[in-house]
Amino acid sequence: MISEYMQDGILIATIDMPGRSMNVFSNALMYEFEVVIDRANRDRDVRGLIVTSGKSSFLAGADLEMARAYTKLGLTADRDELQAVCGRLGRLFLRLETLPKPTIAALNGLALGGGLEVAMACRWRIVADDPRVQLGLPEIKLGLMPGGGGTQRLPRLIGIERGLELLLNGSSVGPDEAKLLGLVDQIVAKDNLIDIAVAFTEQASRRQLPSKFAPRLQPGPFNLEDADIVRQITRHYGHGDDVTADYPAYDAIVRSVVEARDLTVEEGTRVELSHVVELIQDPVAGNMVSTLFLSRQRASKLLAGAATITRFAVEGTDAGAQALCADLRASGASVVDLCQSQPSDVRIVSGSYRTENEADLKILNAAQDRREHFIGVHSASSSEYGRALEIIATPGDDRIGKALALAKQLRATPYIHDGERSLLAILALIKDRGITENFPRLLILAAQALAANRREARNEVGDASLADVACVVGGVFPAYSGGPLTWWSSEGPLAPDILRSVDGFLSGGWLPEE
Incomplete structure (x- = not known):
């Protein structure tokens, strides 16, 4: 999982988790990381440590199966137990940060979540000159927050204003912007990444290590003493009450x-951990991890x-057909008339367009069923979580494959069931009607x-967890709830x-028959 070798007195630790396309922090990886830090600390022949990856990416955050286990534990465990479990990563990174030898993260690919946190705990960071590399802390998108000191180190490295922007929006930056921000120290050719890291670390081992973080977080444009500062900051970044x-x-x-503005990183990490524990005890994080990652991954x-x-081939002039045509063209697909279609094409008709056997798929709205010779599809998208494609078909229908091809082209999360609508x-429809009639939000949900x-x-939704995924991804039900069936x-x-x-x-009488 972590292989080690020495080069010019520098210990090079390469993370390469077997059976995974990307490295993620798991309990097993944390244990091996502790072993590496122990060796780097006690072995007098080791003059410095380089952390890199054997995969095309560096490290893509925490194992979300593990995160989901934490959220389940949060429902029953006491605070002390949660702090012991959830604080392991933060304690690991503090040991790395305080290692009395030069440490460098050699970032050969994307570093997200825990991947960026381990890089920030190293004294220096060099990154491959590759526009596909992204660095960020996207935990907020799953209702979570960094738990390895990310809320402490990022604002101290790049300033509170940009640091909070990345933390609260879950956005990432490429190598050039990361260098401008001070998040990385050098951009180098990918083929020379390790050699340059070794040379840099070897030179650094001969001089006194500089202080890494300022003792006090600079407030930037904010008055951090203001009693309403938390709400002022969230509003500043466009997140309403x-x-x-x-x-x-x-x-x-x-x-x-x-709260940690006047504290050391070590003290601030304890503040961060207290909020991580509170978050883990709230059901929102568990709902979002389960629906937007684990179940979505299964879909x-x-x-x-x-x-x-x-x-x-899309036939019809109503809004559903026009929207699908626009989305397909935006995806790079070729959209042709139904009469020009070939047997290998995916053929789709709008719900209001009547044919017998000419089309493979039928766009459905709330009032139409999928009877006759069609299987139905309904596309729904949200600006934040992407697109869901609902596929309504009898199991075994060979046209499901073409519906999945449509989902693949649209980069949509598929949801298949054997209902009628x-x-x-x-x-x-219920959401729009409720908003129009000023129905209270709770009652709309x-x-x-x-x-x-x-x-x-009535056995018309298929897999309930995948139904929840589609409702959240498609923007018809809020993500914090986990989906309508989880909410219920x-x-x-x-x-x-x-x-x-x-x-x-x-x-x-306005809703199709219940």
Whole structure:
């Protein structure tokens, strides 16, 4: 997992996890990292340490299966146990940071989450000159926050304003911007990465190591003493109060930075850990990790064997057909008329366009079913999480392969079930109607969840976890909830007055038959 060799007195530790396309921090990797640090510290022949990767990427954060285990533990464990478990990575990086020998992260590929945290714990960072390399802390996108000192080191390295921007938006930067920000020290040719790192480390071993972080975080444009500074900062980056109320990670990140402004990195890491534990105990993080990563990853595996088809024939002039045509063209596909289609093309008709056997797929809205000779598709997208493609078909239908080819072309998360109507279209209709009629937000969610639950009871949604993924990715249900079916089960029985209001809302005759 971590191989070691010496070159000119420098210990080179290469991370290469077997059976994975990318390296991620797992319990096993943390143990091997501790062994490497022990050797670098006690072996007098080791004059410095270089950390690099044997894969095309450096390290892509934490093992999210492990993160999900932490969120489950957060529901039952006490605070001391959670701090012991969740603080292991932070303690590891503090040992690396305080190693009395030069340390360099040689970044040959993307370094995200824990990957960037280990790099920042090294005294220097050099990165390969490759525009595909990205560096960032994207934990916020899964309702999480950095847990290895990232909220402490990043603002101290690049300044509080840009540091908070990357932390709260989950965005990443390439090598050139990272160099301008001071996040990396050098950009070098990829083929020379290790040789330059060795030379740099060997020279550094002959002189006194400089102080790494300033003792106090500079406030930048913010008055960090202001009583309302947390909310001021989240608003500054475009995250409204309604968003921060639903997603506690925003406040946790800002508080970690602000509360540790006058502390050392070691002291600040303890502040960060206290907020990590609070976040782990909140169900939002568990919901988002399960839905947006673990279940979504399972859904995306359906595309592994999908054919690559770049010609599509779309018939119809309604909004659904026009939107699909625009999306296909934007994806680089060739869109032709139905009469010009070839047998190998994916042929699609809009829900309002009537044919018999001419099309393979049919675009569905909330009121249309998938009867006759068609299988149905419904595309839904959100600006934040991408696109979901709902595929409504009888298991074994050979046209499912062409629907998956459509999902692959659109880079959409597929969701397949054997219902009669589109779940995503129904829930979108309920959401839009509720907003138009000024229905309270809680009751809109309850109405959507009830509609989804009723369809699940009739065996019309297929795999419930994949239904939740599609609803969140498609933007018809909020991510913090984990999806309508997760929300329904976690909320328990609705109060009678809420249930009456929801039933009344759904029974107005405007919704397709329940």
